[in-house]
Amino acid sequence: MLDNDEVRAAFAEFDVELPPIGSGHDKVVYQANDGNTNFALKVMSWAIPDDEEAGDTSVTATAMERFNREMLAMRTVSCPHVATVTHGPDIKLVGKTRHLWFGEPLLKGTLASVRGTGRLTQTAVVDLAKSLLMAVEAMWDAGRLVHRDIKPRNIGYLDGRVVLIDFGAVLFTELSPLTSPSMAGPGTAHYASPEQFAPRRTTALDFRSDLFQIGIVLHEAITGSHPFRGQGNDYYAALTSYDPAQLDGFECSDSLRTLVGRLLRERPAERFRTPGLALRMLEKGY
């Protein structure tokens, strides 16, 4: 666990505000200022072991590799809708332990905080859809990357534009996996695609899993509610049989309705073979 006062002391070159503005599975986020700009300072909550050899054989080695991949993804992908690294990455001694850290642009809220439990206007939903599809397209084109964790908390707003953040679960499909073959990969269960529930040895994820996650986010933005939550033991059955008729009665154009229906198809082959085709459907209706 990180001690906030120790963090502030460790990053004396920045003005770090307390309390933290957020925390995730393995990192704590602070608002900081470098003398010119406010930014989001993200400090990994787990410590780098002092004994490097021990580190190589521990769970931490996997966590470090995941961090390296997160940084690589953010530096590789060039897209206005993908967050960039503004500071670091580097290692800092916090108290008595060493921690990895980096900085990102400070967001003006996330989709989760902006939307709450309400709905977005259709114009905002279309903008959200285009931005996320462009982000997924850029990630796939840059290095066959799959975000795997697209959800309202990982979608931010920056200078009026939608930005995809938090690449901690990013999958490099052309690098060796970090997950045991018998386990499902990382991500958030309520935003996972059907294939993300399968053990890794029986499935091969690609950008179309991200498309499914975008479909859930868009449905929520249109209706104000999650399409599958509340199904109990029937959750997976609902996940694999989405009916776009659920959008009836909401502000939703035919092309947007068709888009969400296609994004939420059970099988990747039934979604879109490129994010560009999804964008075209949204813009031109085919």
Added chain:
Amino acid sequence: MFYIQHGYGKSQKIHAVVADGHVSGVILSPGHEDAATLESTAAACQNAGLDVLVDPQSYIYSTKPQGALRFHARNGVELTSMHWSASATSVLAHLSSIEAMAARVGARRRIIAPAPYHSTLADYWMPAGLQYARTAQSQWSGSEVFASIVISQDALSDWATVQDWLDAATLLDVHGFYLIVGRTGSPYPPFPWNPRNLANLLRVIHTLSVINGYEVIWGYADIDGLLGLAAGANGIASGWSYSLRQFSIDRYFQERSGGAQPVPRILIPELLSTLRTSEVADIMEIAVEGALNSLDGRSPEQIAELGNPEAQVAHLIQLARLADAVSALPLDRRLGVVREWIVSALQRLHDLAGQHVTIEARHVARLRSYAEALELFDREATR
């Protein structure tokens, strides 16, 4: 769109079919044709405004025992070292030889990539099949590349396996797919389909073309291809001989004994069946209303006297007209129209049986399998 699946021989027959105005292209066979004839046929077809594709016929080299086609070498096509664990160097060499052949015959704009034959969609050749397509796409820049899918009809029986394959295949950044399905045996008319397999094939076509936007051409499709067009295929092909109207991998490695001279047959659109000319003449004698409206004014005597070359031309003209008619329809109307054709054909065959006209029972069985497959497809794919 209708393509002529051309094996070997001069191109006069092609022009006779093309003259009717419903042929879009031709698919040539470099394993069956010597280099000079292949080039001249391709040139003649291009001059006629046809889309010229070349089927590399690579699939014959992935069987045990390995098949053989004597004209491949003469066309500079080297595929004998095809292997499921072929090195990248070998794959590139195979592709280079096909590209050079396609360039020589002036058919480089749209090229069909090689692929092995798959007994199942989960066999050990599958990664190689995808790799050939992927590598062809990266090597043949500036061309519209078609990935080949060459499978046994039995590979279509389990939809879950087909779906897994589709999930992988739809990641290919190719222009289209050239699809061939191997049937059991090679009788003509063909055995009826297992409706389950045919419905799954239609779902494959629908997923590739309608959902994912690939151009799909079903080779060796013959009358079955009309259902493929209804499911969303962009083109179908059929040829002169029975072996070009349905695909059987067996013929490439089994010893053949020559056999009897094929019986002249022509396609009767109103019956969706390719009948012996003698059967057609019998039907004309009793004049069942609506059964024979498409014989271009020929008399029973003229029909009975048709030789094989003329009957082959007549068959492809009729099939091309039907294919064109389906292709011209909006996608959402195609299924209904083809279904109506099948129902009408079955009714007419029933009426003919009532008048004691003897027609091979296989036609009715095939049409029934079509009807059942369309029902399954409609229920499952368009839900």
